[in-house]
Amino acid sequence: MKALVPIVVSLAAGLSITWALEIRHRFRQLMSCETNVTQFEFDWEMDQDELLYVDLDKKQIVQRLPEFAEQWCRPESLLAETQINREICKTNVEYFAREAGLPPEKKVAPQTMVYAENLTVLGQLNTLICFASGFYPMPIKMSWTKNVQPVTEGVSRSQLYSNEDFTFRTFSYLTFTPALGDVYSCRVEHRALTEPDTKIYVVDVNTESDTRETALCGAGLALGLLGVALGLFFLIKGNHCN
Structure with missing residues (x-):
């Protein structure tokens, strides 16, 4: 996408010279689906920033940068178009897979890290973040444990975001109160991993x-x-x- 911005400079002789400053932006509309998988991803991006994404389960459009997204779309029409595009996407994926002789699925394993959102202080409420990035295809499972016991309370998960190379990234959050000696883990499961990848966070002395x-x-x-x-x-x- 290009934009031309006129710049006019007046000279003492009464003449004027006009230049055009060229500004380049990258707009990307991403639609992802797989054969035999119900998961579907649709979002708009500008210069790697997400403008909006469509949540078909909740039947709503989530605008990340409303001041930009609102200029380009009408939520009602975009939601209806996305529902239609989901079915088209699945049909096309199955068709091209058959035409290509059902090639082996591309798989890229996630890279995972765990860290605290804020400086860890004993007894002070905080959030653990499990960040998985660079994986393909979309489906990924993330779970937490505290002292080897599964944890579901205080857990939330972001949507899938796309990377520049069309792999994906996502975040899982765990609200916790640090206590000395507690051991937390984030377990990530993905088709590209031969076994789950588990990252540990220890509240130590x-x-x-x-x-x-x-x-x-x-x-x-x-x-x-x-x-x-x-x-x-x-x-x-x-x-x-x-």
């Missing part, structure tokens, strides 16, 4: 130590500033007396 060290640093800084203030006070007082 370093969490408490880091908090204590931060407090000590803060106290030291406060004492240092107090010393500077007292020094300036006596310096000014001495000069005033002289």
Whole structure:
């Protein structure tokens, strides 16, 4: 997509010169479906930012950047078109697969990491994030455990997002209150993995130590500033007396 922006420069002789600044954007409408799979993905992207996606289960359009998306679509018509496109997509996938001689499915394994949303402080509510990216095809399963026991309360999952190379990424969230010694895990299952990929997050003694060290640093800084203030006070007082 190109946009031309006129720039006019006036010269002393009364002439003017006009340039055109070329701006390039990439707009992508992504529609994903598979044979024998009910999962369906449809979204609009601009420069790798998601403008909107269609949730057919809830029959709604979720706008990520309304100020841009609203300029290009009418939700009612887009929802109806998406329902039709889902069936067309599935039919086309089956047709092209047969015409190509049912080639082997492309599979790319996810890369996974687990981290806390905020600085971990014992007893303070926080969120663990399990991030899986670079996988194909779409279907992926993510689950949590706490001290080896399955956890479902406080768990939520983002939609699937597309990457530049048409692989996918997604996030799973777990709300938790850190307690010393607790062990959390995020288990990821995908067709490209020979076995589930499990990432571990341990609430250890370093969490408490880091908090204590931060407090000590803060106290030291406060004492240092107090010393500077007292020094300036006596310096000014001495000069005033002289």
